[in-house]
Each structure stands twice: as C-alpha cells, then as structure tokens.
Amino acid sequence: MTDSAEAPLAPGAWQSATVIDVRPETANAKTLRLRLPRPSQHLAGQHYLVRLTAPDGYSASRSYSVASAPDGTDAIELTVERLEDGEVSSFLDDELAPGDELEVRGPIGGWFVWRGDAPAVLVGGGSGVVPLMAMLRLARRTGRSDLVRMVVSARSPDQLYYAHEIPGPETAVVYTREIPPSWPRPPGRLELKDLPHPLDPHATAYVCGSSGFAEAAAALLQEAGMAVEQIRIERFGPTR
Numbered sequence: 055m056t057d058s059a060e061a062p063l064a065p066g067a068w069q070s071a072t073v074i075d076v077r078p079e080t081a082n083a084k085t086l087r088l089r090l091p092r093p094s095q096h097l098a099g100q101h102y103l104v105r106l107t108a109p110d111g112y113s114a115s116r117s118y119s120v121a122s123a124p125d126g127t128d129a130i131e132l133t134v135e136r137l138e139d140g141e142v143s144s145f146l147d148d149e150l151a152p153g154d155e156l157e158v159r160g161p162i163g164g165w166f167v168w169r170g171d172a173p174a175v176l177v178g179g180g181s182g183v184v185p186l187m188a189m190l191r192l193a194r195r196t197g198r199s200d201l202v203r204m205v206v207s208a209r210s211p212d213q214l215y216y217a218h219e220i221p222g223p224e225t226a227v228v229y230t231r232e233i234p235p236s237w238p239r240p241p242g243r244l245e246l247k248d249l250p251h252p253l254d255p256h257a258t259a260y261v262c263g264s265s266g267f268a269e270a271a272a273a274l275l276q277e278a279g280m281a282v283e284q285i286r287i288e289r290f291g292p293t294r
C-alpha cells in the first residue's frame with residue numbers, strides 16, 4: 055500500500071507552492087523563493103510553469119526557470135523580470151508576498167539541462183542568466199567550477215542579476231550600455247573576444263536570452279569553432 059503523504063506527485067500535476075521570500079534582484083526583477091509540497095527533483099536548466107487564476111476562472115500560465123541549484127530540498131527560487139505590460143510577470147513582481155500560494159507545474163525540460171558532470175559554456179543575456187545561474191550554483195556547490203565558463207551580458211551594473219554572486223574566476227560580465235567605474239571593457243554588445251578562450255572542444259554551450267541575443271551568441275560560438283550540435287538555446291522573449 056502506498057502512503058499518499060509520501061507518494062510522488064504525478065508528473066505534470068499542478069502543485070500549490072507557498073511563497074516564502076520575495077527579494078529584489080534589480081529595479082525590475084524579483085527573486086521568489088517557493089516552498090513545494092515535495093522536494094524538487096529539478097535539474098539545472100529546467101523550468102516550472104506558473105499559473106494564475108482570476109476569481110472569474112480566467113487563467114494564464116508562463117514558464118519560469120529555476121535559478122537555484124538542485125539541492126534535494128522542497129525550496130526553489132525563480133527570478134521574474136517585470137514587463138511593463140506583462141500579464142503574469144507584473145502580478146508576480148508587484149503583488150506576491152510571503153505566505154501567498156501559487157500554482158506551479160514542473161520541473162519541465164529535458165534538453166536545456168546540465169547535469170554537472172561535463173564541460174559547459176554558459177552565455178546569458180538579461181533574464182536569460184536565470185537557468186544558467188542554477189548551473190553555476192551547482193558547479194560551485196559540487197566543487198566542479200572547473201567545468202564551467204560563464205559570460206553574462208547586462209545593460210548596466212544595476213541590471214545585472216545575482217550581482218554579488220556571479221563574480222569569480224569562471225565568469226565574465228559584459229555591459230552593453232553602461233559600465234562600472236574603471237571597468238576595463240567599453241560598453242558594447244557581446245563579441246568574439248568576450249567568449250572564454252580557449253573554448254573546450256568537448257564543451258556544450260547553453261545560450262539563453264531574448265531571441266536576438268540567443269541568435270547573436272550562437273553565431274559567435276560557431277565563429278569560435280563550436281559545432282551547431284554543441285549549442286543548446288533557450289529563448290525567453292517573444293519570437294517576433
């Protein structure tokens with residue numbers, strides 16, 4: 055007989071998560087810490103669907119990547135960029151508070167996943183850094199930072215997510231519009247010379263950001279010698 059309290063949730067089942075912390079990541083992004091009914095089985099790079107339902111029954115769901123490393127606990131962190139006219143993101147960032155309940159479904163995704171045991175090049179733009187952060191955190195937590203090289207592109211220092219955590223020997227930050235005082239690189243879009251050098255010929259690249267960013271970054275990785283099959287892409291933004 056199965057004890058229902060211990061039974062795993064069916065894959066794909068909606069679960070009720072409790073918001074246990076909300077903290078600003080930048081002026082227009084917040085990190086939500088959620089407690090799930092069961093320990094999360096997510097892999098670095100996967101996402102959850104978040105569903106909001108209005109009193110009249112109208113509902114909307116959106117995907118949000120897990121920012122926290124897999125750690126076997128029942129807590130996960132999502133970071134949500136607030137879009138001005140965004141139906142779901144503006145509610146999540148403006149209205150949610152600790153104690154609130156949220157419907158989530160996941161973890162989802164089997165392709166854009168890093169299991170922590172092979173060389174990886176992580177290239178993220180804006181909120182695209184979120185799933186890559188789960189990968190970086192996993193690498194650091196397991197003492198395998200040697201496997202990972204990360205390049206993050208942000209508009210300006212105040213738009214960089216996880217600003218206190220990202221710096222390290224395995225990471226580099228590229229600012230496109232504004233740079234911190236004495237920053238060695240002038241502001242500008244990601245270029246070939248910003249990629250890790252030399253690139254591990256056996257590495258898999260994980261690229262995440264808007265469609266435009268993802269295409270540009272993938273083109274640079276190919277210019278640097280990576281084969282198309284080595285490059286995995288996750289696009290966050292609208293396709294147009």
Ligand SMILES: Cc1cc2nc3c(=O)[nH]c(=O)nc-3n(C[C@H](O)[C@H](O)[C@H](O)COP(=O)(O)OP(=O)(O)OC[C@H]3O[C@@H](n4cnc5c(N)ncnc54)[C@H](O)[C@@H]3O)c2cc1C
Nearest residue numbers: 116117118119133134135139140141142143184290291292
């Ligand atoms: C696999 C996956 C993982 C994702 N992970 C994250 C994450 O970790 N953090 C995060 O903040 N977002 C993430 N997203 C994007 C997220 O799912 C939503 O698309 C985003 O929050 C906008 O939803 P909304 O309801 O607020 O906006 P909507 O009401 O759907 O759209 C409002 C307006 O914004 C435009 N728009 C929609 N999405 C974007 C976007 N991403 N960037 C710019 N303009 C947009 C629309 O075209 C529309 O004009 C992810 C998307 C995917 C597919």
